[in-house]
Structures are given as structure tokens and as C-alpha cells.
Amino acid sequence: MGKKLLVIGEARDGVLRNVTFEAIAAAKKIDADGEVVGMLCGDTGLSEQAQEMIYYGADRAVTVEHENLKTYTSEGYGQAVMAVAEDESPDAIIMGHTAIGKDLTPKVASKLDSGLISDATSIEQEDDNTVFVRPIYSGKAFEKKVITSGLTFATIRPNNIKPLERDASRSGEVTEQEVDVKDIRTVIKDVIRKASEGVDLSEANVIVAGGRGVKSEEGFKPLYELAEVLGGAVGASRGACDAEYCDYSLQIGQTGKVVTPDLYIAVGISGAIQHLAGMSNSKVIVAINKDPESNIFNVADYGIVGDLFEVIPALTEEIKKV
Numbered sequence: 001m002g003k004k005l006l007v008i009g010e011a012r013d014g015v016l017r018n019v020t021f022e023a024i025a026a027a028k029k030i031d032a033d034g035e036v037v038g039m040l041c042g043d044t045g046l047s048e049q050a051q052e053m054i055y056y057g058a059d060r061a062v063t064v065e066h067e068n069l070k071t072y073t074s075e076g077y078g079q080a081v082m083a084v085a086e087d088e089s090p091d092a093i094i095m096g097h098t099a100i101g102k103d104l105t106p107k108v109a110s111k112l113d114s115g116l117i118s119d120a121t122s123i124e125q126e127d128d129n130t131v132f133v134r135p136i137y138s139g140k141a142f143e144k145k146v147i148t149s150g151l152t153f154a155t156i157r158p159n160n161i162k163p164l165e166r167d168a169s170r171s172g173e174v175t176e177q178e179v180d181v182k183d184i185r186t187v188i189k190d191v192i193r194k195a196s197e198g199v200d201l202s203e204a205n206v207i208v209a210g211g212r213g214v215k216s217e218e219g220f221k222p223l224y225e226l227a228e229v230l231g232g233a234v235g236a237s238r239g240a241c242d243a244e245y246c247d248y249s250l251q252i253g254q255t256g257k258v259v260t261p262d263l264y265i266a267v268g269i270s271g272a273i274q275h276l277a278g279m280s281n282s283k284v285i286v287a288i289n290k291d292p293e294s295n296i297f298n299v300a301d302y303g304i305v306g307d308l309f310e311v312i313p314a315l316t317e318e319i320k321k322v
């Protein structure tokens, strides 16, 4: 009999995040013949999103709807996940390594008396073991981890495990589980988003990131234009954030977001080790810098030595023609 694999989904503004579908694909890598049970928390109206999890490979889905789950709190979601985990007794629990995943999973793992493998970038089968590969030392090395007994509990880094094809002909049961979510000590009154509209940085396939070389908030405008024609998002180095050219929510690096897009364009960024920690695992890196000795060229697949204020508009114009 196959394993039971519980996937905790995540939505933003009523839309499931892509990492939810990646987590379903990750569950299938643990056991291709296993039963994937999707799970969603929220205050109301989750059935459509639960159905979407089924289209992406879940066999069935469980929703927990409660007024105390309107916005994420570790207390509220923790209670919901614990209730479903106790009811379902899964062999594995998988979630995205997102801000919520990073906060929620250690709490649930400790309550379930289980280990946790965080931030896995791939899952392989080796000698009957499920091996989780995760970057360490800010992406300079990778370690392989295996859980030898008990519950397999892991988070996966967004943008690394390819989701399965959406298949709207798939069917599966969506059930609502009653959970009395109580004793919430933290009340979220309002959520004020600082991040720009558009593509989510941590899930973007293309990122155009600017550094101190961009020189001003105004200087970021051509980067936004390039990101738009590429269908990508804009990121930044801490240098640019510290200089107040952009918001800290765009910061990529050791103390910012860790990203692994298909294409990362580093513009006017020197390539400090702390910045590389957040982007060096990107699939293709293009660096644009006027200093040919800049460290960013050591990690770049393609380098353009030149003035970003000439290169970026020229690049945008060329790409528009395609």
C-alpha cells in the first residue's frame, strides 16, 4: 500500500501559490503510488482552491474553515494542521519553504514529536530511501538528508520542483474538517503590503535585480520596464535598499529573500558574498556591471561589461521586438 502524503497548501489573496503545486509534485516524488491529501486553511470559500489542488495531482483535499483562520497566525494554522495530521496520520507532510512555511512547520513538527527537513531543493530515491537535497553554507554546498523512521516532514524551496501538469479532468473528494480554532493570542488587524504589485519575487521565473550602481529610485525605472517585458519581478541588493532606492521587501541575499529563478539579471551589483547567498543557485545568471573585475562575473553565466543606463534600455527594446 502506498504512503499517505499530506500537502499543506498556501494561498495569497484567494489564489493558490505556485509552491502549493510544487509541494504536490514533491509528495509524488516521495511515493509515486501514494495518496496525496491536499490541505488548506482559511476563513471561508476554500473548496475551489482545494479542487485546484486535485487538478494538480492531489487525490483528495481537506479544508479547515474558521473565522480565526482569516489571516495566518502560527497558533491558528498550527491547531488546524495538528487536527488534520492527527485525523489523517500521514506518512509525510510537505509544505513550501515560504515565510509561512518557515514559521509554521517547526512548531507543528515539535508538537508531532517529529524531525523536519527544511528548504529542500530536490527529492531523489536512492536505495529505497527518500533523499532530500538542501543547500547549506549559503548555497556553497549541498547536503543529503534521509528520515529513517517516523513521520517524514519537509519544506521545499519555491521554484525548484516542477509542478505536475494541471489536469481539470481529475476528480477527488473535498471534505471540510471541523476544527474549533481557539485561544488565538495574536490578532492581525490589517496587512499592509509594501511589496510591488505583480509577480511574487520568491516565485518569479525571471528577476531583474538592481544594486547601488542603479544610483537612485528613479534609476530603478528601466529595471521595472525590463522586468515587465520579461514577465518577471524586480529585486535588489541590500546596498540599493540601504541607499533607499527601493523597499527592503525586494532585498535578495543572506538577510533577504532566497531566490532560484530561471533567469537572474544582476544590474549594478558587485556580488558580495551576502548577496550571492540569495541568488547563486539561479539557473542562468546574467551580470551587467561597468567594472570587469566585479565579483558578480565569477558567478555569472553571461556578463555584459558596460553602463547599465545604456545596456538596460537597449536590452528592453531588443526583447520587445521578439
Ligand code: FAD
Binding pocket: 210, 211, 212, 213, 214, 236, 237, 238, 239, 240, 251, 252, 253, 254, 255, 256, 257, 267, 268, 269, 270, 271, 272, 273, 274, 275, 278, 288, 289, 290, 291, 294, 306, 307, 308, 309
Ligand atoms: P556595491 O558593492 O556598491 O556595488 C555596486 C556595483 O555597481 C559595483 O560593482 C559597480 O561597479 C557597479 N556600477 C556602478 N555604476 C554602474 C553603472 N552605471 N553601470 C553598471 N554598473 C555600475 N547584501 C545583499 O545584497 N543582500 C543581503 O541579504 C545582505 N546581507 C548582509 C548581511 C550582513 C551581516 C552584512 C554584513 C552585509 C550584508 N549585505 C547584504 C551587504 C553586502 O555585504 C554588500 O554591501 C551589498 O550587497 C552591496 O550592494 P551592491 O552590490 O548593490 O553595492
